Amino acid sequence: MPLATTRRTGLVDQVIAQLREAVRQGDWPIGQRIPTEPELAATLGVGRNTIREAVRALSHSGLLEVRQGDGTYVRATSEVSGAIRRLCGSELREVLEVRRTLEVEGARLAASRRTDAELERLRDLHDQRDAAQREARFDDFVRVDAEFHLTVVACGHNTLLTELYRGLTEAITASVAATTHEELGQAEEIEHRGIVEAIADRDPVKAGAEAAGFLDELLAGLD
Template sequence: MPLATTRRAGLVDQVIGQLREAISGGEWPVGGRIPPETALAETLGVGRNTIREAIRALAHSGLLEVRQGDGTYVRATSEVSGAIRRLCGTELREVLQVRRSLEVEGARLAAEARTDEDLAELRAVLAERDRAWDEGRHEDFVRVDTEFHLTVVRCGHNRLLTELYRGLTEAVSASVAATSRDPLHDRAEIGHSGLLAAIADRDPARAAAEAGGFLDQLLREGSGSPRRSR
C-alpha cells in the first residue's frame, strides 16, 4: 500500500483515517478483500484490537463488509456510496415513508407559520440546491437538498417536530443520495419550486400536497427515474 506507522495517541481514529484513505484512493478496489487483521496490525504497528475496532467502524459506515470466516471486503469508496448501497429496497422505502409523514406536516405548518425571514432563507437554500444540480455537484446537491427539507420543517416553528426531523438527517441525506443518482445512469431532478410557492402563498393544503407528491412519486417508481418537476 504502504500505510504509515501510527503515533500512539488516537490510534483507532488514525487507523480509520488511513484505511479510509487506502479505500478512497483505490489501493483496495470495491469488491476486493483487504489484508487480514494480523497483516494490518504488523504494518501499522498497532494491536489487533485496534484494527478490529477500526474495521468495525468502517463497516458501520458502509465502506467495509465483514464476512465471517471469509475476510473483510471493500463495499464502497465513500460514506455516501455506502449509504446508497445500504439504502435500497425495503430500507429505502421505509425511510421515504417516514420522511413523508414528517415532511407533509412540516410543509403544512410552514405555510401557516413562516415569516418573511423564513421565506427568504428557503429561497436562498433552494437556489443553492438548484445551482448544485445544474453544475453537476452531486455531493453538494445532496447536502443542500437535505438542508432545504430541514429548513421547511423548521419554518413550521414546531420545535418537537424539528428535533424529530433533525434526528433523521443522516437517513434523509442518504435517501436523497440514493434517489438522485442511479448506479447505472443519472436520474432526473425533482424540483421544489411548487412547494416553495405554496409556502409563500400561505396555502397549507397545497404545501402538504406538494411535499407528499414528490415522495409518493419516489415510492411509486422505486428504482425508476423520477421526472423533473420544476
C-alpha cells in the same frame, strides 16, 4: 498503501479518515479484501481495538463489509455509494413513507412559523441544490438535498419533530441517493421550488401538498 502514523488523540476518527481515503483513492478496489487487523494495527501504530472500531464504523456506513471467518472487503467507494447499495426495494419504500409523514407536517408548520432568516437559508440551499444538479455533482446534490429537507422540518419549530427527522438522517440521505440519477446534468430531477415558495407565502396547505407531491411521485415509481 501509504498510511500515515496516527496521533494519540482521536485515534478512531483518524483511522476512519485514513481508511476512507485509501478506499476513495483506489488503494483497495471494490471487492478486494483489506489487510487484517494485526497488519493495520502495526502499520498505523494503534491497538487492534481501535482498528476494530474504525472498521465497524465504515462497515455501518457501507464502505466495508465484514465477512465472518473470511475478512473485511471493500464494498463501495463512498458513503453515498454504500447507502445506495444498502437501501432498496421494500426498505426504500418504508423510508419514503416515513419521510412523507414527517415532511408533509414539517412543511405545513414551516409555512406558518418560519422566520425571514430561515426562509433565506432555504432559498440558499435550494440554489445550491440546483447548482449541484446543473454541474452533475452527485455527492454534493445528495448532501444538500437532504440538508434542505431537514431545514424545512426545522423551520416548523417543533423540537420533537425535528429531532425525530434528524435521527433518520442516514436513512433519508440514502433514500435521496437511491432516487437520484447519477447523470444529474442529463436527467430531469424533481423540483423543490414550489415548497420554498409555499413556505415563503405562508401557505401551509400548499406547502404540505408540495411536500407530499414529490414523495408520492417517488413512491409511484417503485410500483
